[in-house]
Amino acid sequence: MSAAQATNNHGLAAANRPFPLHPFNKNPMRTRADVVDACASLLDPLAAGTSAGGALVRVAGTGTRFDETAAQSEGYARPLWGLAPLLAGGSEYGGTERYVRGLVSGTDPEHEEFWGYMEDLDQRMVEACPIGFTLAIAGKQFWDPLTEKQRENVAAYLGSMNDKEMPNTNWYVPHRHLNLLCLLL
Numbered sequence: 001m002s003a004a005q006a007t008n009n010h011g012l013a014a015a016n017r018p019f020p021l022h023p024f025n026k027n028p029m030r031t032r033a034d035v036v037d038a039c040a041s042l043l044d045p046l047a048a049g050t051s052a053g054g055a056l057v058r059v060a061g062t063g064t065r066f067d068e069t070a071a072q073s074e075g076y077a078r079p080l081w082g083l084a085p086l087l088a089g090g091s092e093y094g095g096t097e098r099y100v101r102g103l104v105s106g107t108d109p110e111h112e113e114f115w116g117y118m119e120d121l122d123q124r125m126v127e128a129c130p131i132g133f134t135l136a137i138a139g140k141q142f143w144d145p146l147t148e149k150q151r152e153n154v155a156a157y158l159g160s161m162n163d164k165e166m167p168n169t170n171w172y173v174p175h176r177h178l179n180l181l182c183l184l185l
Helices: 003-008 012-017 031-049 067-079 080-089 096-106 124-137 147-161 173-184
Strands: none
Touching: 031 080, 067 096, 080 096, 080 124, 096 124, 096 147, 124 147
């Protein structure tokens, strides 16, 4: 088969999918319910890779250069960018408790799933931003249910970035957000 003939088979190759399209692709995204469904369709599959304590979420392989705990804390934290606004807007998500449990486990230095306090130039600084954002806008679900000790652990964990070196990049954004959050709480 020549290259020209193979090029003509592009439609066949494009239609050959190793897996079905994600439900997100079929969502019209016209109504609030559509957006809630879209968010749930992105969050639900993560349950399979979530640790017992909820603080670590493994998503297949990664190309990260940082340690595995930081990579799996990223798997925990990044979905909060969708979950927090969903909750803040008055919607519910059935897996919310899993994320609250993860916050408690990940910030507890006595728990086996503790993320570890932040060090200089640490990826955990970036993951602290969606956590702080979540506490700021969805505190009813994420902050209010915590015990005093759990709140102290969360504050100590997030505050552990304040005396650390950050690269001269957009990493300063989480630092500023978290310090503003501390003023609110």
